[in-house]
Amino acid sequence: MGKNSKSIVVTVIGKDEVGIVAKIATALAENSINIIDINQKILGDEIFAMTLLADRANSSLSLPEITAKLKESVKDMALNVTVQDSEVFQYMHRV
Amino acid sequence: MKFSNEEILETIGMIAEGKLDIRTVTLGISLLDCSDPNPAACARKVREKILARGEKLSDKADFVANEYGLPIVNKRISLTPLSLVVPVADPAAFLEVARAVDLAGEEIGVNFVGGYTAMIQKGETAIDKALIAAMPEVLATTQRFCASVVLATTRAGINMDGCYTMGRVIKDIAARTAEQDGIGCAKLVLFANPVEDNPFMAGAFYGIGESESSILVGVSGPGVIRRAIEKLGPEADLGQVAEAIKKSAFKITRAGELVGKEMAKQLGVSFGNLDLSLAPTPADGDSVGQVLEVMGLAMPGAPGSTAALMMLNDAVKKGGLFASSSVGGLSGAFIPVSEDASMIEAAKVGAITIEKLEAMTSVCSVGLDMVAVPGATSAETLAAIIADEMAIGCANHKTTAVRIIPAPGKDIGDFVHFGGLLGEAPIMAVSKISADNFVRRGGRIPAPLQSLKN
Numbered sequence: 001m002g003k004n005s006k007s008i009v010v011t012v013i014g015k016d017e018v019g020i021v022a023k024i025a026t027a028l029a030e031n032s033i034n035i036i037d038i039n040q041k042i043l044g045d046e047i048f049a050m051t052l053l054a055d056r057a058n059s060s061l062s063l064p065e066i067t068a069k070l071k072e073s074v075k076d077m078a079l080n081v082t083v084q085d086s087e088v089f090q091y092m093h094r095v
Numbered sequence: 096m097k098f099s100n101e102e103i104l105e106t107i108g109m110i111a112e113g114k115l116d117i118r119t120v121t122l123g124i125s126l127l128d129c130s131d132p133n134p135a136a137c138a139r140k141v142r143e144k145i146l147a148r149g150e151k152l153s154d155k156a157d158f159v160a161n162e163y164g165l166p167i168v169n170k171r172i173s174l175t176p177l178s179l180v181v182p183v184a185d186p187a188a189f190l191e192v193a194r195a196v197d198l199a200g201e202e203i204g205v206n207f208v209g210g211y212t213a214m215i216q217k218g219e220t221a222i223d224k225a226l227i228a229a230m231p232e233v234l235a236t237t238q239r240f241c242a243s244v245v246l247a248t249t250r251a252g253i254n255m256d257g258c259y260t261m262g263r264v265i266k267d268i269a270a271r272t273a274e275q276d277g278i279g280c281a282k283l284v285l286f287a288n289p290v291e292d293n294p295f296m297a298g299a300f301y302g303i304g305e306s307e308s309s310i311l312v313g314v315s316g317p318g319v320i321r322r323a324i325e326k327l328g329p330e331a332d333l334g335q336v337a338e339a340i341k342k343s344a345f346k347i348t349r350a351g352e353l354v355g356k357e358m359a360k361q362l363g364v365s366f367g368n369l370d371l372s373l374a375p376t377p378a379d380g381d382s383v384g385q386v387l388e389v390m391g392l393a394m395p396g397a398p399g400s401t402a403a404l405m406m407l408n409d410a411v412k413k414g415g416l417f418a419s420s421s422v423g424g425l426s427g428a429f430i431p432v433s434e435d436a437s438m439i440e441a442a443k444v445g446a447i448t449i450e451k452l453e454a455m456t457s458v459c460s461v462g463l464d465m466v467a468v469p470g471a472t473s474a475e476t477l478a479a480i481i482a483d484e485m486a487i488g489c490a491n492h493k494t495t496a497v498r499i500i501p502a503p504g505k506d507i508g509d510f511v512h513f514g515g516l517l518g519e520a521p522i523m524a525v526s527k528i529s530a531d532n533f534v535r536r537g538g539r540i541p542a543p544l545q546s547l548k549n
Contacts, residue, residue: 009098011107039100051103064161082107084164086097091349093102 006057007036007086010070014079016048024052024081027073031066032058048079053086106346110165113319114381115347117354118374119169120156121294121311123301123367124148126175126210134188137181138195145172145199145208148308148364153204155361163357165350168376169516172200173299173311174210177226184221186229193229197237206516207282209299211242216251216287217539219260230264234279235271241297247287247485249492253540255482261285262478262534266501269470273503276511280500281433281465285481287488287495292423294370298461298496309367310359311424314351315374317383319343320411324389336390337410344371344414352419370424371415372460373407375435377518383407383428384437395430395438396447404428405458425494427460433513433520434465443521449480450526457487462495467511467520470503477501479530482540490543 012024021040028035037053056066067083074081109115129140153170160167174180174196181192193211200208211233213223230242244261247253269277284298291302294311323343324336331339351369359366375383384395390403408428416422430452432438441447449466456462462484468477481497488495502511505522512519 009103011103013104037097041100049100049104051098051100053097062161063164067164082111082164084106084110085162087353088163088165088350089098089102089106091353092106092346093098 007053007055008063008066009084009086009089010052010054011082012048012050012074012079014048014077016042016046017077020048020074020077020079021050023073024050024070027070028054031061031069033066034058108322109316109319109346113316113322114378115316115319115350116166116168117160117312117351118315119171119294119296119313120152120167120354120358121171121173121299121313122149122152122362122364123173123292123305123309123311125301125305125307126180127303130180130182132182134181134183134185134191137188138192141180141192142195142199145196146202149203149205151362155358159354159357159361163354165354167354169207170205171294171296171299172205172208173294173301174208175303176212176214176300177210178213178223179303181226182222184225186225189226189229190232193233193237193240197240200239205239207239207241207296209241209243209296210301211240212244212300214245215257216245216248216254218254219257227260227264230283231267231271231279234268234282241282241284241299243284243286243289243298243300245286245289246481247489249288249489250542252542253287253482253485253489255534255540256537258478258481258485259474259534259537261481262474265477265499266474269501269503276502276505276513277470277500278513278517281498281513281517283498285497287485288492289494290424292368293425295372295374295425297498305367306365309365310355310362311367311370312351312355312358313370313372313374313424314347315372316343316347317373317375317386318380319347320373321386321389324386329391333406337406340407340410341414344411345418348415348418366421368421368423369419371411371422371426372424373411373428375429375431376516377434377436379436382435382437383430384435384441388437394441394444394446396441396451400451401454401458404430404455408459425460429461429464430455430459431464431498432466432523433511433518434516439518439520442523449523453483453487456484456495457491460494462487463497463499465498465500465517465520467500467502467505467522468525469506469522470501471506472501472525473531475531475534476525478534480525482534486540
């Protein structure tokens with residue numbers, strides 16, 4: 001995937017609750033961001049951990065704006081949300 | 096999934112907890128076409144060039160930082176040494192151009208500009224003399240223009256007259272900025288064997304072998320290295336520690352490479368280089384001293400510090416070299432006292448002394464950096480301390496530097512407070528044994544022998 005596809009990696013970590021995936025997915029959909037891959041686990045008994053790869057080529061939002069939207073969507077939950085350009089991971093972890 | 100959970104969480108952890116950041120994006124600008132014997136015209140040309148080349152630097156850096164989610168801490172400018180730009184031997188001309196540079200820097204929103212620089216390793220020209228004569232006033236009356244003077248190289252030896260001159264200049268700068276603990280001295284770096292593509296301040300200048308304009312990136316991440324060593328636990332041997340440092344350095348450097356290439360593209364200039372230096376800030380967890388601590392030293396300065404630092408410095412280079420297509424600059428570990436929480440603590444309790452720091456500088460980047468000494472320290476003693484550091488650089492074919500602050504009215508037990516990135520530091524003890532007669536001899540220490548090395 002090159003720079004043009006503009007893929008991002010979203011991570012959501014924190015206390016498990018009903019509806020986290022739904023809320024994040026809705027927020028992404030509302031902003032024309034397409035989910036490409038999703039990976040979700042419960043660590044131990046109650047730690048929710050999700051990593052998600054998405055394409056933001058059709059979204060007009062900047063990376064900080066996307067972060068703000070996602071944080072807003074789960075603002076009542078004890079979760080930590082980060083959004084990074086996937087190229088960062090490509091550079092760091094693939095030679 | 097394209098990336099594993101572990102890889103993703105590792106990177107997120109590096110940024111959130113390891114404080115991985117791009118320490119500086121420095122735009123190098125050649126001023127060779129701005130030379131003019133009329134100081135006002137020279138100042139105007141320099142200002143216009145800085146504005147034309149650098150006006151988008153700050154916005155583009157913010158854009159790239161946002162796009163990648165990687166913080167860019169500082170945006171800076173490095174310039175052709177001013178001694179090669181102002182062709183008149185008149186201190187007033189240097190002052191006029193320096194003020195124009197300072198204002199231009201403010202206008203484009205950079206916090207430091209480097210390049211008030213003279214190269215006098217073998218001797219001074221009339222122009223160099225004028226630049227140095229104006230230096231105390233320049234550093235006392237401008238905010239962001241940083242000075243550097245090359246006093247020694249392996250090929251030329253050490254200009255001892257220059258060391259003595261700079262000892263006196265440092266005293267003068269300290270006196271003129273006495274109300275702020277001599278902060279002017281924090282903007283002056285004295286070099287042996289400097290590099291021409293250093294992105295870090297205060298010692299950055301843009302060498303004459305460089306292109307018209309290019310992006311120089313300084314990455315950092317002592318916190319990331321510390322976390323990687325912590326994860327190994329106390330049982331890991333030093334070979335394993337070196338391996339962990341290399342792997343982390345590789346990843347840190349890749350982040351810098353990504354940002355550097357994008358910045359160069361955005362600004363339409365070449366990507367000059369990536370400097371792999373581990374640079375601390377006073378922020379918690381962003382400390383090179385703490386890396387030495389997690390390696391097993393109770394404090395930096397403990398016996399073993401030189402060995403630990405050599406390994407750290409070397410492993411960072413080995414990991415970083417493969418990660419970037421253009422490694423340059425200083426590329427090593429920085430140990431500035433006032434800018435590193437753990438170094439400040441070590442200096443406070445006397446764990447680290449100037450003499451131990453000097454030994455440590457023979458195996459890492461830079462040298463006696465941000466060291467505060469009693470205000471009563473004589474120009475001769477300062478010159479001798481400078482000469483010692485220059486000798487380490489000369490004999491070892493490496494860059495060494497001195498950034499020393501004789502804080503007016505302060506003595507052992509006192510503190511200097513500079514604020515911001517420059518931090519704070521306890522006054523460190525200076526030997527009371529006189530080197531006056533040695534320094535006053537003046538002249539030049541010949542270049543050290545390059546063969547018969549046993």
